[in-house]
Amino acid sequence: MAQVKVNPATTSGAPKSPRPFNRADLERNKIILWVVLAVIFLVLPFIGKPVLELFGPTVFSSTASAVNSTLLFVLLALGLNIVVGYAGLLDLGYAAFFAIGAYTMGFLTARGSPLYDTFHTNFWVALPISFLMAALFGVLLGAPTLGLRGDYLAIVTLGFGEIVPITINNLTKVTGGDTGLSGLEQPSFFGYQFTASSLEGWYLVTLIVVFFSIFMIRRLVNSRIGRAWMAMREDEIAAAAMGINLVRTKLLAFGLGASFAGFAGAIFANSLGSANPSQFKFDVSVLILAMIILGGMGNLWGVIAGAVALAMSDRYIIPFLTEQVRHVADGIQLTTSVVNGTRVTEANPIKDILTNVGTNSRLLIFGVILVTMMLLRPEGLFPNSRRKMELRTAPADDPQALITTDPLTQADEFRSINYNPSDVTDQSGNNDGDKNIKA
């Protein structure tokens, strides 16, 4: 879907396209669609509030807080997708940037912050600073990892993801340690005072950021920069040979991806009124990564769908499932017997296991969902249109298929190729050489 802009424009000229369509019409329809979508989402809380309150006094607030945290996860998933999905840099420590955004906001606005007496400011000023700080740390992390790819990069980012919350936890004097920062001053907007319970207000702030992010990503992907990211993901050596500055392109991906998390962290901390190191642990990084894998890496709408699906199931489906398990566990009657005149309750391992699953199984259920997904639909719920096309048009993953797609040329090919074993060695020798590229 992110490629939608490219495809109609290019297919319109191709002979394959059965009916020509007007590009201007398409553009106009798309703009109308966007405006309608934006209006629906903007008025949603004001319609939703009276409707949901019919069902009970807390239904609106619980739904709205679920929606707000989902929106933040969408923002995080969009940012991580830039790094992992487009630029192909596996980042397992993304929650660190979320933490940096949250704590920057905390330092600048919290009454408990050590900076409070010398320098404090309001939310609207702190928001862009948090964004810049996260971007800066994204670049700082990116710089030492420039020579790394794949597993090695993942390990370094994993380390960074651990270092940040641990540092925050241990710098008690500065960050408040494991009690965190609290009393963040919340913003007012033309007389509307935000509080932790002004859910509509936070919804709108996050929504606007999400909309702008989608706009920005769609534009970037179909630009010189997006093409450079994807080229780098496909083949770094070829990308460099095409004049792409790998250092700059990678750091841009890291910095921009991190800045999304900075935004999310800043809004998150200020909407709660506090920041705490336990909120930014490894499981958050994994959850966000799972969202983009579930939805379909590299596809904007897939990533959003994945974020919504996982964030919502974290709020509703998983608590429901665990409650059912607990319910079953509670239903198991323990047998008691009298031994030597005292009543002894016999241990029941099944009840113990079910009770445990019922209380601690959030991550277990995530794991089961992800493993099932990988087995049934490895390309994600909404795969990148590129991958979808691949699956439809060619027997993918088979290098031979490239040579043998056309039976006629295939026959020619076989007649003309003089198989020479030493060619193969030359080829592999060349591959080895390519790996030792100049740093």
Add this chain to the structure above:
Amino acid sequence: MSDNLATSDNLLEAKDISKNFGGIVAVQKVDFVIPRRSIISLIGPNGAGKTTFFNLVTGIYAPSTGQIVFDGKPLGSLKPHEVTQRGIARTFQNIRLFSNMTALENVMVGEHSRLKAGLFGAVFRPPRVVGEEKTARQKALDLLAFVGLGGKGDEFAKNLSYGDQRRLEIARALGTDPKLLLLDEPTAGMNPNESANLTKLVERLRTDLGLTVLLIEHDMKVVMEVSDRITVLNFGRKIAEGQPEDIRANTEVIEAYLGKEYAKTVAEDKGKI
């Protein structure tokens, strides 16, 4: 020295180039000159150092000794993307296309270093950037048509036939606006018909685009047909250099390719080749 070279007719001059990998000498004291608008071939048995030489010119490796002067300026230790910006483009022996991007996008990636849109421009698309993208797209379409891939712009690179992938590599390299184009075995795996077409394409690179071409090739028919001059490498050393006819008759070259025994037989009924 560089003052002389700026006015010289040579686009590239490599002087005393060596490259060691640990104890292995891949390229040894090679002098090499590429005149402007010429087509030069680099041949030699497998492992002779041809691709290493390409990697030295394109900045993937830094030479252990020696200096390469391109268009009047030394390349020094420029990174690959800086070399490309200076005007040297290449294709790869083992095809390295961006497989999950369309043919058109592949060529547009090639244009990367000639485009200017930054982060701000890409997001807000001022008229300058819109115009730039439009020109870039048109140029990519033209280049695809030039190499004979007109109408295939929307195909994913990995779905193209093998011969088309080789052509796309050339189109992508042309996207960088090169002065010197390095082709690493462009006809490898092609049938005679495709090879003949590619030979014509290489000639058109010079006649239509005014490019200088350095070619690594194993197909002697192509090499003899297209080259102004041939340089032969063996075990990293330059063993011969000259017109196609001279190289064809050079005993040392035949030895390198076919072994001493065979070279003797050839020498005995000389003139038959």
